[in-house]
Amino acid sequence: MTILGFFNYWMVVILMMIGFYCVIARGNMVKKIMGLNLFQTSVFILFVSAGKIVGGATPIVREGVEVYSNPLPHVIVLTAIVVGVAITAVGLALTVRIQEAYGTIEDDHLGDDIDDEDD
Amino acid sequence: MTLLELMPFIVLIPLIASGIVALLPGRILPWLVTLIAALASAVIAALVLPVAISEPPLSYPFGNWPPPFGIEYRVDAANAFVALLVSGMAAITLLWAPKRVASEIHGRLGTFYALFLLAVAGLLGITLTGDAFNVFVFLEISSLATYTLIAYGKDRRALLAAFRYLIMGTVGATFLLIGIAFLYMVTGTLNMADLAERLPELRDNNAVRAALAFIIVGMGLKLALLPLHLWLPNAYAYAPNFVTAFLAGTATKVALYVMLRFIFTVFAPDYSFVVLPLSTVLMVLAVAGMFAGSWVAMFQIHLKRMLAYSSIAQVGYMVLGVSLATATGLTAAFLHLFNHALIKTALFMAVGCVMYRTGSAKLDDLRGLGRQMPWTLTAFALAGLSIIGVPTTAGFISKWYLVLASIETGAWWLVVLILITSLMAVYYIWRVIEAAWFSDRPAGAAVVREAPLALLVPTWLVVALNFYFGIDTRLTVGASMAAADALLGSGVGLP
Numbered sequence: 001m002t003i004l005g006f007f008n009y010w011m012v013v014i015l016m017m018i019g020f021y022c023v024i025a026r027g028n029m030v031k032k033i034m035g036l037n038l039f040q041t042s043v044f045i046l047f048v049s050a051g052k053i054v055g056g057a058t059p060i061v062r063e064g065v066e067v068y069s070n071p072l073p074h075v076i077v078l079t080a081i082v083v084g085v086a087i088t089a090v091g092l093a094l095t096v097r098i099q100e101a102y103g104t105i106e107d108d109h110l111g112d113d114i115d116d117e118d119d
Numbered sequence: 120m121t122l123l124e125l126m127p128f129i130v131l132i133p134l135i136a137s138g139i140v141a142l143l144p145g146r147i148l149p150w151l152v153t154l155i156a157a158l159a160s161a162v163i164a165a166l167v168l169p170v171a172i173s174e175p176p177l178s179y180p181f182g183n184w185p186p187p188f189g190i191e192y193r194v195d196a197a198n199a200f201v202a203l204l205v206s207g208m209a210a211i212t213l214l215w216a217p218k219r220v221a222s223e224i225h226g227r228l229g230t231f232y233a234l235f236l237l238a239v240a241g242l243l244g245i246t247l248t249g250d251a252f253n254v255f256v257f258l259e260i261s262s263l264a265t266y267t268l269i270a271y272g273k274d275r276r277a278l279l280a281a282f283r284y285l286i287m288g289t290v291g292a293t294f295l296l297i298g299i300a301f302l303y304m305v306t307g308t309l310n311m312a313d314l315a316e317r318l319p320e321l322r323d324n325n326a327v328r329a330a331l332a333f334i335i336v337g338m339g340l341k342l343a344l345l346p347l348h349l350w351l352p353n354a355y356a357y358a359p360n361f362v363t364a365f366l367a368g369t370a371t372k373v374a375l376y377v378m379l380r381f382i383f384t385v386f387a388p389d390y391s392f393v394v395l396p397l398s399t400v401l402m403v404l405a406v407a408g409m410f411a412g413s414w415v416a417m418f419q420i421h422l423k424r425m426l427a428y429s430s431i432a433q434v435g436y437m438v439l440g441v442s443l444a445t446a447t448g449l450t451a452a453f454l455h456l457f458n459h460a461l462i463k464t465a466l467f468m469a470v471g472c473v474m475y476r477t478g479s480a481k482l483d484d485l486r487g488l489g490r491q492m493p494w495t496l497t498a499f500a501l502a503g504l505s506i507i508g509v510p511t512t513a514g515f516i517s518k519w520y521l522v523l524a525s526i527e528t529g530a531w532w533l534v535v536l537i538l539i540t541s542l543m544a545v546y547y548i549w550r551v552i553e554a555a556w557f558s559d560r561p562a563g564a565a566v567v568r569e570a571p572l573a574l575l576v577p578t579w580l581v582v583a584l585n586f587y588f589g590i591d592t593r594l595t596v597g598a599s600m601a602a603a604d605a606l607l608g609s610g611v612g613l614p
Binding site: 091 | 183270281286289296
């Protein structure tokens, strides 16, 4: 019961690790950004899970409802989603520019170039 | 309009101005508006600082919502000091900008300066806000603007550097968000002052421990603390010179401030340094950073990269001050935060002047340049004295306080380590001086003229500030002590 009771949080941890692994292990920049998105999404779920109250209704004042879910985490996550979209946009824009400049978006092929000191 | 009502405009002016600047045509007009916005913000910050030092914290509730519910700007000596540093450095580097940007970035400059203002507004927002989630939002505003600013670099490697910074920076910021999520889950509040009141009851809660760990790691990434510094050298080396000069003085400093705010105000020092072995961890990483940064800097042939590695070493000094967990140590950290901003900005400006004429920042191309660009390289040498820590320079003052703090806690061996790393700084600065003055200009090298006055005057202004704050320390030491007191809280017992 307790293990299933923490189902949301297990999912958060699993998603977070999948995302983090993608960021670290994948050479392809688009895949790195997808990993980053997964990583951020897991944190959104963490926030939203915290706001859920068992048996709680939607947070709209009306008759006959006593227990409400906490709406604040949803608002926070909404802001965080906007931030995440902005990061994805900038990341993809940079990827396009890198493709134009180098002809590849595989980080493995580019690794030597950046640490090369001959200008 | 009272000072309290004026205070939020430190952030709002650059934020609003960035929207206007983005639409302005041409190349001069956007710069002019940006400069006015930065100056206005610096003037307000300068007005707020003395009040914040002598009086209880200024608290401005946004939209008139009382603090625990609404977002609050809460300004004490610590944030007023950092805000003055950020807005002041923005204004000074902007004076240097037009000539330098002219040859580096082509076309309309409206979007470039708009991004710069967004970065400034983000950094200032982080410093002034009293709301934990607001810190994350402003952090991402400034970071996103910074990634794009770095990508403006002429070299195609700037794109790669920006992309890698984006990946690492986002992971760092998300770690901060996880930390804030844990804090919110156990306390139900996001206001820092409110958090500080509610956390002592939850000392044994594992979520609170995890929150502190996540926040320290997240901000450590932004701060470029040793094992998390990989983004910094390339980002500094390939960004446009103006962007490097500004970032070197401000971005890592603000990350350090956030870390201090969480360690000391939100989680009180008797939690941070007792429940987690934070003092030991930070001290080991700081000393490792001081040595590794200085060591690598000694063998760099690219000047901007050398200064970037030196920055990692200097971050080590600041964190070392923090890890001592005493009032003097914290004062030293704040002093170095301020002084290092002056030192590194001066050095990067001097390198920017060299690159303006020669187009290269490699040590070999610098040979014999001392006679052709005497003013520029003298500025570099004088700022170099400051980073070494020669008396009468700003760098000496902060190292002096760091040494005092080390002796005070009985850690005399730290003094030895500080001296050794200072000697390493002598070496990497000397290599530049030797190349510039004691080697001959390679045969066939083009004759180079002195950098234009538009670049030299602001560079020398920052160099002069280095010496001014090395002699008249009333402002810096006074404000640093007040900042340390504000963070430690009056009468709070230390471990």
